[in-house]
Amino acid sequence: MSNLKNTTDLERRNFLKFTGAATAVSGLALSGLSTAQAAEAVPVPKSWDKTFDVIVVGSGFAGLSAAIEAKRAGANVVVLEKMPVLGGNSTINGGGMSAMGSDLQKKLGIKDTKEAMLADMYKAGLGLNYPQQAEMVVDKSNEAYEWCRDYLGVQFKDTIAQFGGHSIPRTHTTYNQSGSGIVQPMIAKCEELGVAIEKKVYVKRLIVDGGRVVGLEVIPRYTEGKESSDKVKFYQATKGLVMANGGFSADVAYRSTQDPRLTKELATTNHSGATAECLKEMIRIGANPVQLSWIQLGPWASPEEKGFGLAPIFAAYASYTHGIMVDPATGERFVNELADRKVRADAIIKIGKPGICFCDEVGMQPAKHVMGKLLEREVVHKFDTLKELAAFYKIPYDKMQAQVDRYNSYVTAGKDPEFDKPFQMGQKPMSVAPYYAVRFWPKAHHTMGGVQIDTQARVVDIETGKPIPGLFAAGESAGGTHGACRLGTVAVPDCIVFGRIAGQMAAKA
Numbered sequence: 001m002s003n004l005k006n007t008t009d010l011e012r013r014n015f016l017k018f019t020g021a022a023t024a025v026s027g028l029a030l031s032g033l034s035t036a037q038a039a040e041a042v043p044v045p046k047s048w049d050k051t052f053d054v055i056v057v058g059s060g061f062a063g064l065s066a067a068i069e070a071k072r073a074g075a076n077v078v079v080l081e082k083m084p085v086l087g088g089n090s091t092i093n094g095g096g097m098s099a100m101g102s103d104l105q106k107k108l109g110i111k112d113t114k115e116a117m118l119a120d121m122y123k124a125g126l127g128l129n130y131p132q133q134a135e136m137v138v139d140k141s142n143e144a145y146e147w148c149r150d151y152l153g154v155q156f157k158d159t160i161a162q163f164g165g166h167s168i169p170r171t172h173t174t175y176n177q178s179g180s181g182i183v184q185p186m187i188a189k190c191e192e193l194g195v196a197i198e199k200k201v202y203v204k205r206l207i208v209d210g211g212r213v214v215g216l217e218v219i220p221r222y223t224e225g226k227e228s229s230d231k232v233k234f235y236q237a238t239k240g241l242v243m244a245n246g247g248f249s250a251d252v253a254y255r256s257t258q259d260p261r262l263t264k265e266l267a268t269t270n271h272s273g274a275t276a277e278c279l280k281e282m283i284r285i286g287a288n289p290v291q292l293s294w295i296q297l298g299p300w301a302s303p304e305e306k307g308f309g310l311a312p313i314f315a316a317y318a319s320y321t322h323g324i325m326v327d328p329a330t331g332e333r334f335v336n337e338l339a340d341r342k343v344r345a346d347a348i349i350k351i352g353k354p355g356i357c358f359c360d361e362v363g364m365q366p367a368k369h370v371m372g373k374l375l376e377r378e379v380v381h382k383f384d385t386l387k388e389l390a391a392f393y394k395i396p397y398d399k400m401q402a403q404v405d406r407y408n409s410y411v412t413a414g415k416d417p418e419f420d421k422p423f424q425m426g427q428k429p430m431s432v433a434p435y436y437a438v439r440f441w442p443k444a445h446h447t448m449g450g451v452q453i454d455t456q457a458r459v460v461d462i463e464t465g466k467p468i469p470g471l472f473a474a475g476e477s478a479g480g481t482h483g484a485c486r487l488g489t490v491a492v493p494d495c496i497v498f499g500r501i502a503g504q505m506a507a508k509a
Helices: 010-031 035-039 061-072 088-092 103-107 114-124 131-152 180-193 252-258 277-284 311-322 341-351 361-376 386-393 397-413 491-507
Strands: 050-057 077-081 096-098 156-161 171-174 196-199 202-209 212-219 233-243 295-298 324-326 355-360 380-383 435-440 443-447 458-460 467-473
Touching: 050 061, 050 212, 050 491, 061 077, 061 180, 061 233, 061 491, 088 180, 096 131, 096 491, 103 156, 114 131, 131 156, 131 180, 131 491, 156 311, 171 180, 202 277, 233 491, 295 341, 311 355, 311 361, 311 435, 324 397, 341 355, 355 361, 361 380, 361 435, 380 386, 386 397, 386 435, 467 491
Parallel strands: 050 077, 050 233, 077 196, 212 467, 233 467
Antiparallel strands: 096 171, 156 171, 202 212, 212 233, 295 443, 324 355, 355 435, 380 435, 458 467
16 A cells, blocks of 8 residues: 555646546547447347336446336336345445435524535535536435435434535434435335346446447346356347446456556455446447546545445544544544545545544444444454553554543634534533544545436437437446545435436436
8 A cells, every 4th residue: 555655646636537538438549439330339139138118227326216216207117236136335335315404404403505515515526526416416415315205215313414524414314324224215115116126137238229329238147257258138228228337446457547546455345346347338339438537535444344344334423523533653633534535535545554533432322333343343442541542552642642632622612723623513522431443544435437417317428418319327327426526425315316317317218
């Protein structure tokens, strides 16, 4: 990871931003083919093995939302999932969903506005967000929340959290603090409506006829590592194809072409199926790739557990909100614990070692339900005193204690002059033993880039600037909404808002 330490400056990231998309389409330029010629390179089969009105690729938030809406619009729908289990990254996330202007916010006396949420998104996104997409997510975030709660029956807690980068508490959390709390009701709704779902189906090629996407070449009964199989089937989409295939944070080969720092030494929070083959297929047929080099690192990931794990829940609801993170070499804070993900990840990388984040018994309570497993797995450690905590992590105790004393005074005063951390979540001075601590080191988490879509979720052609007939995209497969950095819990409304639109549009395409 040493190659990460000296390459976090904005100038390098800007360079990668402008070169990433060019890398993605360079194959077409070298081949001398136009995008239209490349799109037609895969012949239309003489006969189709299966025919549907709408095919949805991916079974996460975006894909299942699209399938439900397409079915409600009267279409014959199938969801294709590459993996043997449904839900993808959606089912393993923390279950937080941003919603602006909800009745729960109003009940709790939280005043939120469209302008405030957009400002938070633009600040984190470094102003690279596509305004129309960002505004749609904000405008429809509460509608998406109510759709989940009232139509799907998703159970949310009666509390609201404030995630990093948000100036106002607006994160509504599922009862089990897991994305499965949304995915499972979505799957149940698909079954109730009669949506077909097929697992272990790998998308090998998109098929275009006369400029329109008409279907897929797929590998059924797929197992990882068998991408070159010639045992293929052909699925026809008579109305529309919705690509909700997710991002590519687990695709080391592809992600490192976009950001060369993200080598195999960097772990990911994603499941193993989060790879780029569908993105590359959409690019092959002419989809415009945007902002592919902006790849988010999760600053709440623990090197003590694989994948997403449970540390992010402890981080978001307890230690980052109600505690502090220090550099183990100095015992002092080095970043606003509630800054956006990029700011925190870059700060940890800059010190060159995992940050130590801790809170007291009072601050731990919002994550109490996961503490048993975190302590058992030795991801989080429990200490009777701060002195024991400092000794365990080899932190200079006197400096760390002085930092805690300063921080406690900031909490009491309601103002953090060192890093401007917001205190809107009822934070208390850290003084009640025992103390709980964790090491944080970033992992590749979310790819902000993808194919360009319009506000109707139609995929945009790179040459004409017009929608590619029959092709729609939503969720992490589409770029632009989040710019340089996605705010935590904004992915869920993004997926649901554009997933629903994609399904509705595909059903009448």
